[in-house]
Amino acid sequence: MSATPDAAGRGDSPHLIDRHGRRARDLRVSLTDRCNLRCTYCMPADGLDWQPAGELLTDDELVRVITVAVQRLGIEEIRFTGGEPLLRKGLAGILARVGALRPRPELSLTTNGIGFARRADEFVAAGLDRINISLDSLDADTFERITRRRRLPDVLAALEAAATAGLTPVKINVVLLRGVNDHEAPDLLRFALDHGYQLRFIEQMPLDAGHIWSRERMVTADEIQQRLSARFDLTPDPGARLGEPAELFRVDGGPATVGIIASVTRPFCGDCDRTRLTADGQIRTCLFSRAETDLRAILRGGGPADRIDEDIARLWRATTWGKLPGHGIDDPSFLQPDRPMSAIGG
Template sequence: MRTPVLEDRYGRIATDLRVSLTDRCNLRCSYCMPAEGLDWLPGEEVLTDDEVVRLVGIAVERLGVREVRFTGGEPLVRRGLVDIVARTAALRPRPEISLTTNALGLARTASALAAAGLDRVNASLDTIQADTFETITRRDRLDDVLEGLQAAREAGLGPVKINAVLLRGVNDTHAAELLRWSIREGFHLRFIEQMPLDAQHDWSRAEMITADEILATLEREFTLTPAAEPRGSAPAELFEVDGGPATVGIIASVTRPFCGDCDRVRLTADGQVRNCLFAREESDLRGALRGGASDEDLAERWVAAMLGKRAGHGIDDATFLQPTRPMSAIGG
């Protein structure tokens, strides 16, 4: 009997699971949510720690998932995070476990997370200039982020990857500075095109800084050559910086979509399967789980949820509609 996998109608198989642990965040980044924040999910709608671990276990042990990334919102505000990581690390076969975070709480938690089994960290950081950081995030917390990144590196949660979004007229002149700093600190920097996932629905393609613009800006100060290592299903296109070994990545989700090689599936904090970051439909696992469904039934529902995955995100299509949920409620 064939072991079930999370395969869609186009032959793509999801082996990378992104799990949102909360829609709450302690920053208010301008390209993500309004200054006053959002209406958070009611506590009873959010999966419990046991429910998260059960669903992750089904994905890993029954459906071939090999990588699990915990996201948010901001996952470090989830009180049970360390225990969830430890229980995920105990699954067999053991998945690779990573965390996408704003790094605010990493100084306090990096060592415990590493001991629990976390393998590496991705951190969002758009500038190393304190005033610009405060403008973007609406919080004066850059020192806390830098302290957290250092703690992650010292705890062995590497390679520490930095995700940066450039905003026109805000930090678009900071790209070279951020790259030099990342190389000096031993972090792996990746620039991400701003995507239409903001809660305010203010995204504009005309205002978005494209991958071509990012490359042109960097090439004024660095020599960039395509990295030799194959990209595979990774979202970032890598370039060696000044002959290497340092690299910089460009994630051109909008202008150079990589949907054909996508191997990702998402589980929201309230137990919904999203087969694409830009999907407007979800498949409910929480209701079935709380209704007494067996692991086999939940696995079958998950497999069925993948069949609705589209060939691409369709941002360039005239009929494209931004997802109802913002990024903070989906998970990166």
């Protein structure tokens, strides 16, 4: 579904602002919809019909859009996602080119970690600043049950390599599934504390390809806290959020913390500072949006370079101005996005 931006009353700010007083500083860039895992909460065992290569932005187009975002729209952080971003062959080159922009944005990566260990130094040399690695279980059989692949050692190696390469603090993303890995919450926190990693639990969101998500099957933030509190003393860290999606809790008095991202039960839409670019060049103002705005057509439409860049900036500003106040998951009329998480970008 294509968005029809209306920027009436917006004013002349160069930044990505909306009518609810929020400003987007964080750009999530999906590099591919492909993935080498088949996580049950994301996609079917046989995978999906991947987007044709010709529909994806080229490396040059991608860097051009990011340049507009940084230099004309005030974006300060770029997080590369997928699908699995490590499957993008030109990733190191993209990192280096974006890292050379002035002002320089912070560069981060969300990945499942498979294949990262052998390339950690390459990515750091290219300019990578931070990393989030997904790890839903420490048990090889449970990991395989969730991901449909027996690749736990690769993920553990990625975490170690990231820390060795200086990408600290290394963050771990965990999705708990009822009756599958929810009992592992304290063990995962213990593992993170022992290795100096920062753990973030994420409520399962309605972004699966099969549209089988249900609130009843989701492990809530309250339940996660209860499971962790059975072994650890958790105290809120109220000054630490500052617009971040994770609610932080000091563990056993600190300084170590654990985060819970309660996108469903404790939405943080009022502090959202994100905008999104899909691998095929569509702007999304919200992870759960059913509307998109096409930048690829502008990129490939021809014309003077500066005019194209300004057209991209103007359309992006107008789209952001029309951003809704929240994702509306609790509204009876809520409909899950047509695209699954793998095609949107985490």
